[in-house]
Amino acid sequence: MDKLIIKGGGPLSGEIRISGSKNSALPILAATLLAETPMQVGNLPHLHDVTTMLALLRCMGVGVTIDEKLCVEVDNSSISEYTAPYDLVRTMRASILVLGPMLSRFGEANVSFPGGCAIGSRPVDIHLRGLEAMGATIEVDQGYIRAKSDGRLKGVHFFMDTVTVGGTENLMMAATLAEGTTILENAAREPEVVDLANCLVEMGAKIDGIGTDTLTIEGVKSLSGCQFDVMPDRIETGTYLVAAAASRGRVKLKDTCEKLLESVLLKLDEAGACISTGPDWIELDMKGNRPKAVSLRTAPYPAFPTDMQAQFLAMNAVSEGTGSVTETIFENRLIQIHELNRMGANIRLEGNTAIVTGVEELKAAPVMASDLRASASLVIAGMIANGETMVDRIYHIDRGYECIEEKLQLLGANIRRVPG
Numbered sequence: 001m002d003k004l005i006i007k008g009g010g011p012l013s014g015e016i017r018i019s020g021s022k023n024s025a026l027p028i029l030a031a032t033l034l035a036e037t038p039m040q041v042g043n044l045p046h047l048h049d050v051t052t053m054l055a056l057l058r059c060m061g062v063g064v065t066i067d068e069k070l071c072v073e074v075d076n077s078s079i080s081e082y083t084a085p086y087d088l089v090r091t092m093r094a095s096i097l098v099l100g101p102m103l104s105r106f107g108e109a110n111v112s113f114p115g116g117c118a119i120g121s122r123p124v125d126i127h128l129r130g131l132e133a134m135g136a137t138i139e140v141d142q143g144y145i146r147a148k149s150d151g152r153l154k155g156v157h158f159f160m161d162t163v164t165v166g167g168t169e170n171l172m173m174a175a176t177l178a179e180g181t182t183i184l185e186n187a188a189r190e191p192e193v194v195d196l197a198n199c200l201v202e203m204g205a206k207i208d209g210i211g212t213d214t215l216t217i218e219g220v221k222s223l224s225g226c227q228f229d230v231m232p233d234r235i236e237t238g239t240y241l242v243a244a245a246a247s248r249g250r251v252k253l254k255d256t257c258e259k260l261l262e263s264v265l266l267k268l269d270e271a272g273a274c275i276s277t278g279p280d281w282i283e284l285d286m287k288g289n290r291p292k293a294v295s296l297r298t299a300p301y302p303a304f305p306t307d308m309q310a311q312f313l314a315m316n317a318v319s320e321g322t323g324s325v326t327e328t329i330f331e332n333r334l335i336q337i338h339e340l341n342r343m344g345a346n347i348r349l350e351g352n353t354a355i356v357t358g359v360e361e362l363k364a365a366p367v368m369a370s371d372l373r374a375s376a377s378l379v380i381a382g383m384i385a386n387g388e389t390m391v392d393r394i395y396h397i398d399r400g401y402e403c404i405e406e407k408l409q410l411l412g413a414n415i416r417r418v419p420g
Ligand SMILES: CC(=O)N[C@H]1[C@@H](OP(=O)(O)OP(=O)(O)OC[C@H]2O[C@@H](n3ccc(=O)[nH]c3=O)[C@H](O)[C@@H]2O)O[C@H](CO)[C@@H](O)[C@@H]1O
Pocket: 022, 023, 024, 026, 093, 094, 120, 121, 122, 123, 124, 125, 126, 127, 128, 162, 163, 164, 165, 166, 167, 188, 192, 306, 307, 329, 330, 331
């Protein structure tokens, strides 16, 4: 297993480009299953999860070609297999997103049950209930969700009792080819849901209420391919901003967009960062100052994203004062505090809230990454710690951060990968 060796040091400084969004690329690649003609998806990040999604499409018989700019052309005119196998699904929960499109277009889909993961149990009951309400029959057999539809799915008025990003995406995709009108209430409003909806509209779907919590989808008989570039990764953007703030540095991030992360920028402002923005860039400058600890609570968009709390925990660990971080989306997403405490942090857990009292300095230690964003927080901690930190199990980080060590090196970090 590869490891990252990080020698803690001075402030991060420099300029880097932000990659395309993982959480937008994955549903958009799943949505290509709905198109009857070839489709091109651009600005894809080079990530393990994207490779897994392409492998999943290929194993269903989809033709995939990739050009030198990582623009992928997908041609599903010869789909022969309606199964998403366990071996691929177990490495990436977003594989569940092929369920809605496959079922809606071909009347059949067999998708391995994704199960839980390090951050929580992550059920998919709302995805399944929504599809059933649209007329699908669903059985769980030998670990597989076996879904069938007799003819087209039927439009439905469906209320999601929890705000779910993946559930909204799956049901919205399924509804595009259903007979009649579907109304999805309490829909997720995350920018990635909006990006997917915009892509579906380009493919010929009829969707109203994009960006609101009520989506109205009038089913059409067929969709065609289009050219679509995925949006910038707001979580990658936020991660580099927090890394710079924690190290008292100054970074400029290009090919990104401030509007995607207002709640995160507000917290960085509260931490003492000077932030300036342009149409496609964000700059953060700590002017050499120690950050101030901030308190936050995760919640669905537009509130503070759960995918950013781990990084703020690392920043709070070396900030002035005490801050509390409350996780409300996933039941097990504060586990990395034990690793941060092994590096000298002062973090106490009270239920789903981590109370962090900033220390002057973290000390390097061998640490173990447990999930994607926890890995990012340990990398940030390593960069501000005194000494050499080894972060183990970094396969998690390769799911979500393109060229992380190269980008951090460009910002002046002393970080290298040791293959294992
Ligand atoms: C690939 C992708 O886009 N991943 C993101 C997506 O994950 P994902 O789509 O899996 O997360 P959801 O928004 O569905 O989960 C939100 C909450 O709803 C619960 N739930 C969800 C579905 C369901 O059928 N039943 C149910 O109870 C989950 O357990 C969780 O507590 O949104 C999360 C919340 O912003 C992010 O952290 C992930 O990075």
